[in-house]
Amino acid sequence: MSTAMPAWSLTENASLKALNTFHVDASAEQLLELHDPSLLPDVLAHPHVVGKPLLVLGCGSNVLLADNVPGTVLVFANRSIEELEHRADYTVVRAGAGVNWHGLVMWSLQNGLSGLENLALIPGTCGAAPIQNIGAYGVQVDEFIQAVDAWDRETGEWVRFDAEACAFGYRDSVFKHAPDRYLITAIELRLPLLHDLRLGYAGIAEEMQAMGVELPVAADVANAVIAIRRRKLPDPDVLGNAGSFFKNPVLPLEQVDVLLQQFPELPVYPADQDNRRKLSAAWLIEACGWKGFREGDAGVSPQHALVLVNHGTATGAELLALARRISASVLEKFGVPIEPEPRLIGAQW
Numbered sequence: 001m002s003t004a005m006p007a008w009s010l011t012e013n014a015s016l017k018a019l020n021t022f023h024v025d026a027s028a029e030q031l032l033e034l035h036d037p038s039l040l041p042d043v044l045a046h047p048h049v050v051g052k053p054l055l056v057l058g059c060g061s062n063v064l065l066a067d068n069v070p071g072t073v074l075v076f077a078n079r080s081i082e083e084l085e086h087r088a089d090y091t092v093v094r095a096g097a098g099v100n101w102h103g104l105v106m107w108s109l110q111n112g113l114s115g116l117e118n119l120a121l122i123p124g125t126c127g128a129a130p131i132q133n134i135g136a137y138g139v140q141v142d143e144f145i146q147a148v149d150a151w152d153r154e155t156g157e158w159v160r161f162d163a164e165a166c167a168f169g170y171r172d173s174v175f176k177h178a179p180d181r182y183l184i185t186a187i188e189l190r191l192p193l194l195h196d197l198r199l200g201y202a203g204i205a206e207e208m209q210a211m212g213v214e215l216p217v218a219a220d221v222a223n224a225v226i227a228i229r230r231r232k233l234p235d236p237d238v239l240g241n242a243g244s245f246f247k248n249p250v251l252p253l254e255q256v257d258v259l260l261q262q263f264p265e266l267p268v269y270p271a272d273q274d275n276r277r278k279l280s281a282a283w284l285i286e287a288c289g290w291k292g293f294r295e296g297d298a299g300v301s302p303q304h305a306l307v308l309v310n311h312g313t314a315t316g317a318e319l320l321a322l323a324r325r326i327s328a329s330v331l332e333k334f335g336v337p338i339e340p341e342p343r344l345i346g347a348q349w
Contacts, residue, residue: 007039008032008034008039008043010030010031010032010046011030011031012029013029013030014027014028014030016057016060016065019057019059019060019073020057020063020064020065020242021236021241021242021243022060022064022065022240022241022242022316022319023236023240023310024064024065024240024310024314024315024316024319025315026065026067026068026069026316027068027069028055028068028071028072028073029052029068029070029071029072030049030052030071030072031072031073031075032049032073033075034074034075034076036078037076037096037097037151037185037186040151040183040185041151041156049072052070052071052072053069053071054071054072054153054180055069055072055074055180055345056073056074056075056127056183056184057073057074057075058075058097058098058125058127058128059100059123059124059125059128061124061128061242062124062242062342062343063343063344063345064242064319064340064342064343064344064345064347065316065345066315066316066317066319066344066346066347067317067345067347068346069345069346075098076096076098076125076185077098078096078097078098078099078185079096079098079099080095080096080099081093081094081096081104081107083111084188088193089193090190090191091191091193092146092188092191093108093113093188093189094186095186095187095188096127096185096186097125097126097184097185097186097187098125098126099125099126099127100124100126101123101124101125101128101134102120102121102122102123104126105117105119105120105121105122106120106222109218109222113191113192113193114191114193114194114197114218115191115192115195115218116139116144116189116191117197117218117221117225118136118137118138118198118201118204118221118222119134119136119137119225120225120229121225121226121229122134122136123242126186126187127184127185127187129141130148130175130184130187131173131175131179131184132172132173132341133170133171133172134171135170135171136225136229137198137201137203137204137225137228138201140170142163142168142173144190145163145166145168145187145188146162146163146188146190147160147161147163147188148160148161148166148175148184148186148187148188149161149184149185149186149187150182150184150185151183151185152181152182153180153181153182153183154181159182169272170271170272171247171341179343197217197218197221199216199221203224203228204221204224204225207225208220208221208224211223211224211227233301233303233307234301239301240309241301241307241309241310242341242342243306243307243341244281244304244306244307244341245306245307245323245340245341245342246285246306246323246326246327246338246339246340246341247281247340247341248278248279248280248281249279249284249336249337249339250271250272250276250277250278250279251277251279251336253275253276253277256268256279259279259334259335263287266280266283266284267279267280268280279336281330281338282304282306283305284330284333284336284338285306285330286305287333287334288326288330289329290305290326291304291305295322296311296314296318297310297313297314297318298310298311298314298319298321298322299314299322300322300326308322308323316345316346316347317347320344320347323340324349326338327339
């Protein structure tokens with residue numbers, strides 16, 4: 001049964017296979033697609049929605065559906081981008097929650113703005129970007145977010161967070177700690193017209209050298225990042241995956257020094273504090289022999305040890321079981337706990 005009203009629609013017993021990049025064949029009790037976020041309070045009070053569990057999905061690029069989803073799955077379909085303010089050195093841009101993230105990155109470059117180029121080709125929507133504080137190649141989105149608009153389900157009010165109130169951290173934010181409370185409807189970003197390009201992360205300078213670029217601009221960095229990601233990471237449209245499945249662990253410097261004595265080849269990177277260091281989860285996993293592993297249709301990409309893949313009909317439960325085995329082996333070998341980056345739906349880690 002499908003019930004349609006202006007600016008939103010509600011579909012019962014809806015497949016979520018096309019709404020998660022693992023392509024897990026889970027279903028939702030009902031799927032709510034909302035084009036006009038201003039109607040959100042009224043929609044949430046609808047008799048078919050009120051009182052039931054609610055899960056927001058963007059592109060499903062940072063979730064693992066370990067089971068069918070009870071209640072309502074909400075998809076924001078507001079996909080407009082607008083320029084709010086122009087200054088001599090920056091522009092403030094507002095993007096609806098349903099805007100494709102990579103689409104926003106390419107739009108910004110086409111409009112002469114910079115800053116987001118290192119974040120090219122990250123799957124997902126703009127509404128999901130601040131939750132995880134997405135980052136890649138030495139850049140995190142919190143550097144550019146000016147404000148986040150959301151509906152607070154607890155107080156029943158519209159709220160607006162400035163960057164400080166978002167409490168951003170490494171793959172972290174206030175929204176991640178209250179995953180069912182705030183429904184993000186739009187983000188605002190302050191994007192510079194010119195800024196110092198981030199070229200120091202492994203592979204970017206080498207990629208541009210291979211491309212024959214001597215004096216790079218922001219678009220060149222984006223092209224280099226796109227090429228690297230396509231080479232290292234499987235295309236979720238071809239092979240189901242959610243990108244990097246595990247977060248890089250951040251440990252006290254003393255513990256890292258002990259590990260380096262035993263494993264001197266272990267890659268180590270700066271972290272959020274001087275007395276902490278970030279390790280490569282991919283290296284840890286590969287050292288445990290998991291790269292390219294496959295059991296049934298659940299496996300690990302032969303391209304990148306951080307990426308769990310669905311070769312066809314793997315269930316979310318099967319992928320989760322594999323992730324737990326990988327984590328346990330890393331802990332046993334190195335004494336280092338690793339945790340999933342995607343949100344687990346229908347299961348606990």
